[in-house]
Amino acid sequence: MATRLSDVAARAGVSVKTVSNVINDYPHITAQTRAKVEAAIEALDYTPNVSARSLRKGRSDFIALAIPEMASPYFAELGAAISRAAKKRGITVLIDQTEGEPAAEKLVLDGMRGQLIDGIIFSPITTAPAKIELAANAKPLVLLGERHAGGTLDHVAVDSVQASFDATTHLISIGRHRIAAIGVGGGAGTGAVRRKGYRKALKAAGLPLDPALELAGTGYHREDGAAAMRELLALPDRPDAVFCFNDSLALGALRSLADAGLSVPGDVAVVGFDDIEDGRYHSPSLTTISADKDWLAENAVALLLDRIAGTGEVDRRDLTVPYTLQIRESTAG
Amino acid sequence: MATRLSDVAARAGVSVKTVSNVINDYPHITAQTRAKVEAAIEALDYTPNVSARSLRKGRSDFIALAIPEMASPYFAELGAAISRAAKKRGITVLIDQTEGEPAAEKLVLDGMRGQLIDGIIFSPITTAPAKIELAANAKPLVLLGERHAGGTLDHVAVDSVQASFDATTHLISIGRHRIAAIGVGGGAGTGAVRRKGYRKALKAAGLPLDPALELAGTGYHREDGAAAMRELLALPDRPDAVFCFNDSLALGALRSLADAGLSVPGDVAVVGFDDIEDGRYHSPSLTTISADKDWLAENAVALLLDRIAGTGEVDRRDLTVPYTLQIRESTAG
DNA sequence: CTGAGTTTTTACAACGATTGACATCCGCTG
DNA sequence: CAGCGGATGTCAATCGTTGTAAAAACTCAG
Secondary structure, eight states: OOOHHHHHHHTTTOOOHHHHHHTTOOOOOOOOHHHHHHHHHHHOOOOHHHHHHHHHHOOOOOEEEEOTTSSSSSHHHHHHHHHHHHTTTTTTTEEEEEEEEEHHHHHHHTTTTOOOEEEEEEEEESOOHHHHHTTTTTTTEEEESSSTTTSSEEEEEOHHHHHHHHHHHHHHHHTTTSEEETTTTTTTHHHHHHHHHHHHHHHHOOOOGGGEEEOOOSSSSSHHHHHHHHHHTTTOOOOEEESSSSHHHHHHHHHHHHHHOOOOTTTEEEEESSSSSHHHHHSSSOEEEEEEEHHHHHHHHHHHHHHHOOOSHHHHOEEEEEEEEOOOTTTOO | OOOHHHHHHHHTSSSSHHHHHTTTOOSSOOOHHHHHHHHHHHTTTTTHHHHHHHHHHHSEEEEEEESSOOOOOHHHHHHHHHHHHHHHHEEEEEEEEEOOOOOHHHHTTTTTTTTOSEEEEEOOSOOHHHHHHTTTSSSOOESSSSSSTSSSSSSEEEEEEHHHHHHHHHHTTTTTTTTEEEEETTTTTTTHHHHHHHHHHHTTTTTOGGGGGGOOSSSHHHHHHHHHHHHHHTTTOOSSEEEESSHHHHHHHHHHHHTTTOTTTTEEEEEEEEHHHHHSSSSSSOOEEEEEEHHHHHHHHHHHHHHHOOOOOOOOEEEEEEEEOOOTTTTTO
């Protein structure tokens, strides 16, 4: 079953070394020999044994993507984009669901998978910045997400403060005054950073900051958004707009608004963050911050591969993903 | 950086093989030696090298999951479930997006990844049954999805005919007479099988079969559902219910219905298939066929591992996933 | 205390691909 | 025709782990 290098060599009538040379693009090879070898490879349907190669070379061309959960739409889309970007470069992505568990995240950082993977793209939830720095000796690592903006590791993220500022300002610009925020306490520093932009926008517009309008919730899912929205609607003086720190929260919020018989954006305008596909087809469609996921994926992968190949100790790089505010029905009835 | 077996051996004062024996639970080891070795492993923070192990053993404890796209909600949820099920058994899942491309599917079947993976769970889109049979010599393989029900390969799937029958019958039971079907032509045989159940239900109820009410669409996404629904609404005699062959289609359809100002289920009742999370939080929430994804995942993984470990040529197994009809707002206003 | 029988531990050789040092063999140039 | 560079081949070693088989250590009966 297993075709080996030697099988190819035998069929091509050359030495094992030559086949290896062909595969590894060794400079001095006749077009003729190369053709012969390639024909044999084709004929035998040969694939190099990854284990053997990786054992010998110390490189596997596998990278890991560690995300909290692949079933959540944002991460699913991100994972898909990163897989594609990596595949283009002949790299395979191994997706790791940490489920936000510290133990699982630690495992990732320890360069788990027994030296199989060449590097990690990591979207942390629980692990604190300091610990990441500490453990990050094992493998090249690129961080995603806004946490940790001041660290010493390579990093790719949206400028969440600015984006949140824009989102909130958009709500103000359509005449809203009581603007709530959902997701304030959420994971990975996201909550804190986005709240910063939110508050900044309120302040810039001279609007008061009402603590009752800042909802933490326990997670970043639809149900959390729905619950938070219900809380907001129970307030004596309910908000006329909500900025949700991600689209899932926003979709949950929309559900609660619908249940309450309120119109969107008539009674309450809603803005999300992430631009997941669900939001585009929702009714009403969701206004949201749309970061370029393919850009993010391309750059995260490129950065990591750079670091893996890296000889000299290049400076830490910190990339900012371009984004736009997609105005849709949930704010522009 | 790389701590090797020999490092552990040196520190514990035993031979390399003994350490290996400890790790692999070889029966004859003194408690004392074991303790010594384990202490050394702990102290040095040793992790076995996957490549070397896999090279030597011919087993890697990696399996691949090949799906059309991980960003589509159903497959994202399925992938998450399978990852979890595998992790429980110490297996790592490598997710492969075939994007429905024949070339990519062929690669999967050829047992790509250079013998790294031990087996494949495959959810085919384009590749025909016959070709799968043919190529399936390389690696143990478990098929998902309804295509190929009569083949010779291990197989885990919902009884789509029955489920579709139930879904359609439910629509009939709430008094609908003009029931459309969306997704009839779609990929992987799904369309054909579900249509069969749909037609059967109509026939059983003595309802006429109107070809104009069977919509194919180009894919299984929201946009396809939305487009199909628009087509249906343009009919002179529009349907009073729609059975969509998956939830994404249904959500798209709901969007078009909302755009048209029609009420659900008042004017048109909608049923989906898959029970993805989006449907539960949609407004109106979506009535759907809910197959037990964890059951599916557990059994697919177990079946595959069985086959991998398998000595004797066990008979082909064909597992049917239990499901329920979740009645929600889109049919029960 | 000896020898047989049983545990426990070890030495050695693979697994498949790659690499480096050299040895060839070729056609050419000077 | 010596010599040179290009193109291949030979050979051996290496990556880290584990299966085989045998050596070493221990147990216990006589």
